[in-house]
Structure formats: C-alpha cells, structure tokens
Amino acid sequence: MSWQVKSIAERTGDLLPGSPWTAVLYVLLTILAVTAFVTVAGLVLIYAERKIAAHFQCRVGPMRVGWHGVLQSIADAIKLLMKEDIVPRDADALLHILAPVLSFAGMLLVMIALPMSPTVQVSDMNIGVLYVTAVSGLGVLGILLGGWSSNNKWSLLGAMRAGAQIISYEVSATLALLVVVLFAGTLQLSGIVQSQETGWWIWRAHGCGIVAFAIFLIAGTAEINRTPFDLAEGESELTAGFHTEYSGLRFSFFFLSEFLNMFVLAAMASTLFFGGWMPLHIGHFAGFNGIMDLLPPGLWFTLKTTAMIFLIMWFRWTFPRLRVDQLMRLEWKILLPIGFVNLFVSAACVVTGFYFFAQ
Amino acid sequence: MLASAIPTLIFYLLAAISLTLAWSVVTGRRILRAAVSLMGVLGASAGLYLLLDSPFLAGVQVLVYVGGIVVLLVFAVMLTRTTELLEDHPTRLRQIVGSAVATGFFLLSYFMMTSDVFASRTLSALPKNDVAAIGRALLDTGEHGYALPFEVVSLLLLAAMIGGIVIARKPTALAKSEVPHG
Structure with a gap:
C-alpha cells in the first residue's frame, strides 16, 4: 500500500497559479484551524492532567462543571482572561510582553511541521528535523527573557535554571534524533514516517532504537521543564520560577505553550520511534499489514501521541524532582556518553545494513 | 511579473528589518534589548538564506545563532550585574580605534562585493x-x-x-x- 503524502502548503502551492484567491482563503483557513487546534488541545491537555493527577492520588479531580468536570478547563480559561494584566514596576515592559510571545511562537512553529496524517501536515520541509530543533530554541529564549524582565529574584533564578537545563539536555535530545535520521536516511519528517513502512524504528534497529527513545524521552521531558525536571518553576523553592510575575493573558500564553510542548514532544517521539501515522506493520507480512491498515493513519497518530502524553504525565506522579547537581550529572555523565556510543553503534548498523528489513 | 515581484518585496522587507534592528543593537542602552534585536537580525539573515533557496543553511543559522549564541549571550548578560551600559563617554583612543576598525571593515566588504571574487553569482553556476x-x-x-x-x-x-x-x-x-x- 502506497501513501499519498501531500502537505497543506503543497496543496496551497498547487492552487496558486490558477486561483490565487482560493490559495489565500486556504492559508487563512489553515491559520484558523491551527489556532483552533492549539486552543482545544490545550484545554483538553489541562483537563487530562488534572484528572490523571487526581486518579494517581486516589482523588476524583474536577467534578462540578459539566459531566465529570469536562467544562472545567473552559471555566478556568474564562477566569484567566478576566484577570488583571500586571507588569511589575521597574520591569522591562517590552521584554515582559515579548517573552511569552516568543515562547508561544517556538511551540507553534514546531507544531506546523508535525505530520499528523498523510494529508494533515501544514508544511513538509526538506530539513524537517533540523527545523524542529532550530525553532524550539525560541522557547528557551522566551523563558530566559521572561525571568529577566520580571525584575524578581525568583524569576531570575528560575530562568537561569531553565536555561542551563534546556541547553544541556538539547545535546542529548539531538543525539537521539540523529539515530533515527541515520536509519531513515532523511531529515524530512514525512520521509521518516514513510521509512517505517516495514516496521517502527524502535524495534527494527536492534536496541539502538530503544536506547535512543529512552534518551529522547528523558531529554525531552527536561527540555519542556516537566517534573522530574521542573526546577525552573519548583513551587516549593522558587514560588513559581520564571513566570512568578505573570498574570492574565500573558501567563496563559506561557501555560498553554508549556502544555502544548508536551504534545509536541509526544508527537515527535511517536513520529520518530513509533512510526507517526504509519500503522503497525511487520515487514512484508501482507495479511497482518492489511488488517492494521483498516484503522486510518490519523487515528494511529492520535493513539500513539495520547499514549506518549499519558506516559509523560505518569512520570510527573512517579518521580521526585531532581536537584541541580543531580540534573547536570545525569546529562553530562550518563546520558551524553550513552548517546554518543549509541550513535556510533547505529552508524555501524546502518553502514553494514544490520537491521530488520533493510533494503 | 507578480511572481518575481514577491521575492523582491520580501528581500527589501528583510533588509529593512535587518538594518533597523542592527541599528538598535549598536545604539541601544539596555543590553538585553540589544541581544533581542541581535536575535532579530540573525533571524532575518536566515530569511535571506531561505530566499536564496538554501533551507539547510537557514536552519543551521537559526539553530546555531538564535538557539545557541543568542541564548548564551542572554545567559552571560543575566550572570553579570549591570543592566545598562554604564560607559557613557568612551576614551579618545577607543573612539579612534573603533572608527578605524569600522571604516576598514566597510571598505573591505565594499571591495569584496564590487570585485568579481564570487565566481558563482550566475544562477547556472550554483x-x-x-x-x-x-x-x-x-x-x-x-x-x-x-x-x-x-x-x-x-x-x-x-x-x-x-x-x-x-x-x-x-x-x-x-x-x-x-x-x-x-
């Protein structure tokens, strides 16, 4: 079965010579759809986090607003929008406004490169993986500037911690990404998905895939500042870290980008290691593959991403927060050497064609 | 006609952004704002690379300069205590050396651009x-x-x-x- 892969940007490009105004309409609709997706996904993730957290702690979580509290996130969002927007005195007002926007932009720019199904991907860049690593750097800058411009020592400390943490863990995450790039032989995200037509990289690569996946998940959790790596906003130490001085709409920008970064991480992990929208295939076993193809690719992507998000939320209620020195030791003395060795072994596997279903 | 006008328009837009932000990097009083403007300049150069049909170079530009160097710069600024540039009046020696270096670099880039050093300026030779x-x-x-x-x-x-x-x-x-x- 061959997949008709076409991104929304390509379809818009096809429309451009014949009917430019249809193309413009298409672009506007895409912007609207992405905005709607970001909002709805954010609300759903916040609700899921609260419910899952509650059940891990033998509570029931939000129950009052709507059936089992499903409308709780909407009520919270309305409350957040009504709040007063405060800029601290003596703070750099311009940077204070710019910081959450940068953070949000970093998340949104990654979002448009994610292949959610053969036809649902805003832009399918040739340099996909490189692009994702590059633009996610904007998020760090937003956190650093937010902490600095608040003119508050807790914020500054939180921002410094976040900066050091994200810069360090970016190295390991990139090393893990490179393993998949080596095996797939392309940087294009849809190409990486299609390279997994005979099986997902996590098990086709003789262990290299599993190690790379573990490194990517740990480093990615650190990069999005979630527990056990939430030193940047550890509320018992720094009140709320870099966003202590934020309120109202600007706080919600930070909050939303933090939750959607979790979605982005889960989607990237499932794209690279679990085949993205590619159904579970075993080599050229046509009967089995045919049964798996009955589920549409978009549903496969959703299922895998949901499972990954659940795993990341599970971490939060399982592991205690790391100390700063433990954090640095984990990265530089444990993850980084393993990542390098893993990359070498994978390169050897690729050169010798020593992996399942190599061409 | 329209198809060739749009890239030209984008080029001038990026050039204007670059120049404005570069000016504010040099003249800005607040050092962190200068760093943010520098980020804008580097991002605009990435846009120019995209316009030249080199997406890989643009990606590396953003990865290394915006994600790496500017972040390190901001980090270094945060570690130091001065929030504003305190040096109001540079010494005479610094003024002379600074303007000499600036003039030299301007002349160098001017002659580089006007001479035919870049052999592959024609599209076919790329x-x-x-x-x-x-x-x-x-x-x-x-x-x-x-x-x-x-x-x-x-x-x-x-x-x-x-x-x-x-x-x-x-x-x-x-x-x-x-x-x-x-």
Missing part, C-alpha cells in the same frame, strides 16, 4: 545545495572536498572545549586531587 551534497562535500578528500578544513575546525572546537573546561574548573578541586590523603 552548486547543488541539498543536505546530501553538503554532507558529501564535507567528507570528500578529493580536489573540491572540504575534509581537511572540516577536521581542522573540529580540532579547533575540541581545543576550545578543553580550554573552557580547564578555565571553569575550580582550583580547589585541582588542589585536592594533587594533595595525598592524610
């Missing part, structure tokens, strides 16, 4: 610039390969990294390892 071609060229030991410069740069980076570790290492840790126990 080399292939996809990722695979760049990778092969970097590891090619032949006539047009860049294996030697690539290795030299790696060696330089390694030396810089070791130097950084040696400087950053606490002297107490060094002393402890040298003094025997007891």
